[in-house]
Amino acid sequence: IRKDSDSELIHIVHVTAEMAPIAKVGGLGDVVTGLARSCMTRGHKVDVFLPFYECIDREQIEELKLIDTYSSYYDERWIETRLYGGVVLGIHVMFVEPLNDFFKGESVYGGSYDETEAYLFFSRACLEWLQVRGTEPDIIHVHEWQTGGLPLLYWDMYHYLSLKKSRIVLTIHNMEHYGECRQEQFSKCGLDGSVYATEEKAVDDRTIGHNPERLSLLKGGIVYSNAVVTVSPTYLKETLCSGWLAGTLIRHRDKYFGILNGIDTEIWNPATDAFLPAKFDAKKVEGKKQCKVYVQRGLGLDPEGDTDKVPLVVCITRLVAQKGLHLITNAIAYVNLLGGQMVVLGTAPDARVGREFEALAHSHNQGSNIRILLMYSEELSHMLYAAADIVLVPSVYEPCGLAQMIGMRYGAVPLVRKTGGLADTVFDVDDRLQPEMANGFVFEGIDEGSLNQAIDRAFSYYRQKAEEWRGLVKKVMEMDNSWNNTAGKYIDLYNSVRVRDQ
Ligand code: ADP
Structure with missing residues (x-):
């Protein structure tokens, strides 16, 4: 394996609803896997936290084992939760399994549980475990609305407890999914939902004036993260010009960046692709x-x-x-x-x-x-x-x-x-x-x-x-168009927000 070590190595933790190939629905899953692998190649330590969806094929996980049993808060109770560890395409993955009905079902999305509440639970359960075990990564990287509640929980709860060092990066893969959340749903994660129903914080802007009851987890994530990324420079410009999030993004313009996704050039390689009847490359077409x-x-x-x-x-x-x-x-x-x-x-x-x-x-x-x-x-x-x-x-x-x-x-x-x-x-x-x-x-x-x-x-x-x-x-x-080309931009961004050791 090629190791292109960056000079200062950091610890990055992704908290995500999808990861290819075990829990992939769209591009989000590919991005998490591709970016994680590329950062590891450069010498960094990367872990991925993923819900332990019932539908995940256990056969695809190497070295799967129970790491810990602990409790995490939800709706005035502490839910017994198991944390499993395993390896997927060389990446260390932590699987969070609450002993209730969350994440049960035949597919990643669309189970009969409340998704908003399940992902809020998941977001808190990851922080809870980091706190209980005294683990402080340099960067916690969250994605989409599903983990948009994590930055709020981090800065308004866990940072006052014992997590001090980590900084939060949010990547938005598609602005159309804004993570609509009622105040009382949000309160079930342990923060008072009414506190966030302001324009500066997390009120869903489409409802201002008529329904301060509703929050947007994606907007909250933008406000509370140290840096926000979207997946191309032109989409960044487009989202600043139109759409209901434009106002929030403009207010946070100085921490908002566009970084292109890459493709995994090992999976997509016409010179070695087992699906092709004949192999080729640029030199031999x-x-x-x-x-x-x-x-x-x-x-x-x-x-x-x-x-x-x-x-x-x-x-x-x-x-x-x-x-x-x-x-x-x-x-x-x-x-x-x-x-x-x-x-x-x-x-x-x-x-x-x-x-x-x-x-x-x-x-x-x-x-x-x-x-x-x-x-x-x-x-x-x-x-x-x-x-x-x-x-x-x-x-x-x-x-x-x-x-x-x-x-x-x-x-x-x-x-x-x-x-x-x-x-x-x-x-x-x-x-x-x-x-x-x-x-x-x-x-x-x-x-x-x-x-x-x-x-x-x-x-x-x-x-x-x-x-x-x-x-x-x-x-x-x-x-x-590989990650080798663009992962460096993420590393630079991580370095610009992380807390450096004295
Ligand atoms: P999106 O994430 O919006 O679906 P992208 O272009 O980012 O769009 O990613 C789409 C990916 O899904 C590509 O890798 C494409 O090859 C693949 N894909 C889409 N539809 C099919 C299909 N019917 N069969 C196989 N692959 C598909």
């Missing part, structure tokens, strides 16, 4: 062509001849409004019209959207150009990124986005809408101002016409400038 033909044959798409005139576009995504559903359906029709090929791999949590895409699948999947696959498949996603000439990400908003970065690693040229993290990672080939950055196709409008123009440009480039296209493929594969 031939295998990519074999992957394309393999996928075309496998899906019954017309395999192209020698002419390289049929670009293959892939779109791998949750089918939700945020991802630009109208633009995805438009792209299917337009790519078909232009004689290209397109594969959509996605799942729709909403039944109406599901029916719409099933209808599209029904009308296209018998033809020779379009495949719409309504399922979740890790394996297929690897093959599709490897086969693709173009990866399409037409999001309405996108805090960071992983698909464009994964696509590039596999030599798929990104075609994206200019928003959030997409705007920070993809730069248009026709942008004369910064040609050295150029790595894809970008459109701004939210209308079909803007997307179509970008598809036109990408297809002409692919069909008429074969040599340049090959250069572009090589260039995107050589870009470094």
Whole structure:
């Protein structure tokens, strides 16, 4: 293992609702695992606290053992709680298991217990254990609304008890989830909820004037953390300009930062990927062509001849409004019209959207150009990124986005809408101002016409400038979107807020 030690080594504890691969729902899980592994490679000590969800597959945890039994407060009682330790992808994880019904159920979210109260309990239980055992990490890193209550508990309770040294960093992965919490729910964690119902503290701003009863755990987390991070510089700007949290973020502007997520380049590596029929990398790209033909044959798409005139576009995504559903359906029709090929791999949590895409699948999947696959498949996603000439990400908003970065690693040229993290990672080939950055196709409008123009440009480039296209493929594969590149920014931030030993 490469060890790139930073000069001063620190102790970081993540407190999170998700962690890949054992408890992953979305990008949050990937980020915690990727960032933790990268910080460890640099020599730092990292622990992750995770609820011991009933649905976690115990087989995936190495060296699982009971570390401690203790009690943590909830709703005027002390709940007996077990703390287990184990190792996941080399990371030391502490699993918090209260002996009540919290975190029981078949999936990470959606159990029959009250999630707001369960995560407040979890937040306090982690601090309680650190206090009881006298452990004081340099940094406690919390994520999203689920652990947004921890900074309040830290500064208004545990700091007055015995936890003095730790400082708190909050990362917001998606501002849409604000952690709505009634005052009396909040009070169950042991702090008086009414104290926090002010504009400066944690009142839910959408309800000012009519419902001071409601708090937002995410807002409280922003106010009480020492530093707040969101997952790309452009999303940071967007969130300062609009949205109900803008006022709070502006007030706390001096401690608010945008740091891009990375991708795990061991998991996403076309040179070693076990899912691929042929391996390749930037120096030896031939295998990519074999992957394309393999996928075309496998899906019954017309395999192209020698002419390289049929670009293959892939779109791998949750089918939700945020991802630009109208633009995805438009792209299917337009790519078909232009004689290209397109594969959509996605799942729709909403039944109406599901029916719409099933209808599209029904009308296209018998033809020779379009495949719409309504399922979740890790394996297929690897093959599709490897086969693709173009990866399409037409999001309405996108805090960071992983698909464009994964696509590039596999030599798929990104075609994206200019928003959030997409705007920070993809730069248009026709942008004369910064040609050295150029790595894809970008459109701004939210209308079909803007997307179509970008598809036109990408297809002409692919069909008429074969040599340049090959250069572009090589260039995107050589870009470094790994955590090695961005974890250093988190380390700098940790160092800027932590308490240094005398
Ligand atoms: P979000 O976190 O909003 O879903 P991201 O782009 O940050 O969006 O991350 C999405 C990740 O999920 C990517 O790694 C993508 O490949 C993967 N993904 C999305 N849908 C599917 C699917 N149906 N099958 C396999 N992987 C998928």
